[in-house]
Structures are given as C-alpha cells and as structure tokens.
Amino acid sequence: MKERDQVTGNADATDTTLAQLIERARALASRGERAILGITGAPGAGKSTLAERLVAALGDEAAVLVPMDGYHLANVVLDDLGYRARKGAPHTFDAYGYLALMRRIRTQRENVDAGADGIVYAPQFRRDLEEPVGSAVPVRPETPLVVTEGNYLLLDEEPWPRVRALVDETWFLAPPESQRLDRLIQRHVRFGRSPDEARERSLGSDQRNAEVIAPTAARATAVYRLIDG
Numbered sequence: 312m313k314e315r316d317q318v319t320g321n322a323d324a325t326d327t328t329l330a331q332l333i334e335r336a337r338a339l340a341s342r343g344e345r346a347i348l349g350i351t352g353a354p355g356a357g358k359s360t361l362a363e364r365l366v367a368a369l370g371d372e373a374a375v376l377v378p379m380d381g382y383h384l385a386n387v388v389l390d391d392l393g394y395r396a397r398k399g400a401p402h403t404f405d406a407y408g409y410l411a412l413m414r415r416i417r418t419q420r421e422n423v424d425a426g427a428d429g430i431v432y433a434p435q436f437r438r439d440l441e442e443p444v445g446s447a448v449p450v451r452p453e454t455p456l457v458v459t460e461g462n463y464l465l466l467d468e469e470p471w472p473r474v475r476a477l478v479d480e481t482w483f484l485a486p487p488e489s490q491r492l493d494r495l496i497q498r499h500v501r502f503g504r505s506p507d508e509a510r511e512r513s514l515g516s517d518q519r520n521a522e523v524i525a526p527t528a529a530r531a532t533a534v535y536r537l538i539d540g
Contacts, residue, residue, distance in 0.1 A: 326535075328538060329361075332365065337368075339456055340369055340373045340374055340455045344455070345419065347413070347479050349458075349459050349478040350464075351463070352524065352528075354399070357484050358462075362458045373455060373456055374457070375449075375454050375456075377412070378436060379409055379460065379462070379464065380443070381433055381445075382412075383398070383399075383403065384403050399516060400516070404463070413474055430452070432445075433447070433449075433450055434446065441502075463523075464478065465481060465527035465531060482533050482535055483528040484535055484536075484537065485535065485536050492513055
C-alpha cells in the first residue's frame with residue numbers, strides 16, 4: 312500500500328514490515344562484498360531503532376551499526392560558534408569528517424589487503440552525555456554490511472552528495488506524523504527533559520530540521536512506513 316504523508320513531501324511511502332526489511336538487509340550482506348545501507352528520515356522517524364534491530368537480527372559477524380550522530384560537534388564547539396540552540400541542524404555536524412569515515416569504510420577491505428588499513432574505529436553519540444565519543448565502534452574488514460543512519464544522508468548540499476555516492480541503498484522512514492512527534496517527545500523526556508521542554512524542542516528546532524529533511528525523500532532508494540514497529 313502506498314499513500315502520501317506530509318513528512319515526505321511528494322514522495323510515496325510503501326508499507327512494510329520489520330521482517331521484510333531484515334530480509335532486504337540480509338540480501339545486501341550476502342553479496343560477497345562490502346555493502347553500506349543508509350537509513351534516514353526526520354527526527355523521531357525510528358532510524359536508530361530500525362538500524363539496531365537490523366544489526367541485531369543479522370548478528371555481529373554480518374553487520375555493524377555506524378551512526379552519523381558520532382559526528383555531532385562537541386558542546387564546547389557549539390557554544391564557541393553560537394550554534395548550541397540549533398544542535399542537530401546540518402551545520403552542527405562535522406560532515407566532512409563523516410565523509411572521510413565513510414570513504415575509509417567503503418574501501419576498507421581493499422586497503423587491508425594492500426596493508427594500508429585495519430580495523431576502523433568509528434565515533435558514537437552518547438545521549439546520556441549529549442556528546443560524541445571517539446573510537447567507540449569497531450568496524451572489522453570482514454563484516455559484510457555496514458548500516459549507517461542519520462538525518463542528512465540525502466541532503467543536496469556538500470558534502471552529502473559525496474556521502475550518498477558511497478552508499479548502496481538509502482531507506483527513508485516515513486511514519487505517520489503524529490506517531491513521529493509522539494516518539495520524539497517521549498525520547499526527549501526519557502533523556503531528562505520535562506514534558507514541556509520536550510514538546511518545545513520537538514516542535515521547535517527539531518521541526519525545523521524535519522522540514523529540511525522532508526524533500527530529500529525523493530532521492531531515497533525507497534521510502535518506507537514500518538507497519539509493525
């Protein structure tokens with residue numbers, strides 16, 4: 312079933328199940344070469360949850376999760392730049408650092424064979440700290456599938472098109488808008504904000520980011536609405 316949803320602009324979303332997406336990810340991991348799967352969508356769309364479920368279903372030997380959020384600028388840098396109130400917007404990430412990581416992951420196997428690389432250690436964003444932590448996720452050359460997720464994988468400004476060129480498939484998640492907002496508010500509450508603060512953040516800076524992300528759905532390999540998650 313396909314229908315339109317305001318978060319995806321003019322794009323059509325296909326209803327799908329977690330089991331179907333697991334099988335699609337398993338097919339990518341079974342190609343015999345390094346594959347990269349990108350998962351994107353607006354804040355609260357369920358990107359992290361889906362990525363974690365895919366990797367858990369495939370197992371550590373087949374897949375690893377490398378979130379884009381590891382390239383959040385540190386809070387001290389955001390404060391120095393005056394960007395703290397817009398944390399999560401495109402200009403609050405080290406996008407070129409993320410591009411360099413993805414290039415290294417893309418060519419990791421060939422570089423290891425040539426003696427020019429080894430395990431790649433990717434950063435991770437810690438929500439309990441609200442800060443990125445470096446060298447937290449080991450990506451081994453023998454792992455066939457790397458799953459990466461983040462808001463801006465399909466953005467059309469540099470360097471995001473270069474990131475997109477390194478990814479084999481990009482899935483845009485498009486839950487119903489009311490569900491997305493409810494998830495987002497609950498997430499903010501879970502990490503220490505009051506209900507009023509959570510709602511203000513979700514309808515404020517997060518919503519501005521969502522409006523930037525919505526048109527990028529047209530560049531996705533597929534736009535999915537997960538009907539059982």
